[in-house]
Amino acid sequence: AQKVTQAQTEISVVEKEDVTLDCVYETRDTTYYLFWYKQPPSGELVFLIRRNSFDEQNEISGRYSWNFQKSTSSFNFTITASQVVDSAVYFCALSEARTGGGADGLTFGKGTHLIIQP
Amino acid sequence: NAGVTQTPKFQVLKTGQSMTLQCAQDMNHEYMSWYRQDPGMGLRLIHYSVGAGITDQGEVPNGYNVSRSTTEDFPLRLLSAAPSQTSVYFCASRSGAHQPQHFGDGTRLSIL
Numbered sequence: 001a002q003k004v005t006q007a008q009t010e011i012s013v014v015e016k017e018d019v020t021l022d023c024v025y026e027t028r029d030t031t032y033y034l035f036w037y038k039q040p041p042s043g044e045l046v047f048l049i050r051r052n053s054f055d056e057q058n059e060i061s062g063r064y065s066w067n068f069q070k071s072t073s074s075f076n077f078t079i080t081a082s083q084v085v086d087s088a089v090y091f092c093a094l095s096e097a098r099t100g101g102g103a104d105g106l107t108f109g110k111g112t113h114l115i116i117q118p
Numbered sequence: 119n120a121g122v123t124q125t126p127k128f129q130v131l132k133t134g135q136s137m138t139l140q141c142a143q144d145m146n147h148e149y150m151s152w153y154r155q156d157p158g159m160g161l162r163l164i165h166y167s168v169g170a171g172i173t174d175q176g177e178v179p180n181g182y183n184v185s186r187s188t189t190e191d192f193p194l195r196l197l198s199a200a201p202s203q204t205s206v207y208f209c210a211s212r213s214g215a216h217q218p219q220h221f222g223d224g225t226r227l228s229i230l
Contacts, residue, residue, distance in 0.1 A: 033216040045221040095216050105151040108160040
């Protein structure tokens with residue numbers, strides 16, 4: 001069965017510090033997709049990134065970067081020079097391309113609550 | 119674009135009552151899903167649909183019913199509300215099996 005583990009329940013850092021959110025996944029499939037979502041205090045879920053299992057290139061988008069390592073089944077998320085507006089719950093999620101074709105949606109981790117203190 | 123619209127935003131029910139959470143999307147997405155979010159549990163899949171007339175169960179389907187008569191709408195029915203169904207419910211749609219999900223703003227449901 002697929003599983004996503006976000007071991008860090010809560011992280012608190014001071015503004016401008018760098019912070020890394022860990023995500024470890026389990027899957028039997030060779031083809032799968034990984035996602036990160038942000039849930040700010042207002043409650044909506046915001047898509048950040050999707051990565052497929054065949055693309056291990058790291059990605060950078062402004063202050064955000066993602067490190068995908070199949071060897072360790074990890075898809076970690078780093079925020080550089082954190083800001084108060086980054087305070088949110090961040091979810092890592094997995095979608096498998098198995099017999100059902102991934103139609104049944106995402107398996108989410110339990111989330112990491114990131115607090116950026118001014 | 120409205121995206122995914124959920125109604126109501128808040129609801130309080132008594133145990134045993136039934137109700138329908140509405141979800142509509144205007145992006146012509148075939149795939150739609152319902153999740154519930156509980157503290158410390160992340161989001162868990164309740165039911166999903168891959169097109170009009172096709173639905174299936176997710177991880178936590180008990181006590182819920184769905185139908186998909188049109189591409190746009192995917193209502194979630196609570197048959198006989200129980201306190202364990204107190205949660206925040208999110209509806210989502212996407213254009214393909216592994217495409218990013220577009221979420222509604224959620225419905226906060228309390229069962230007394």
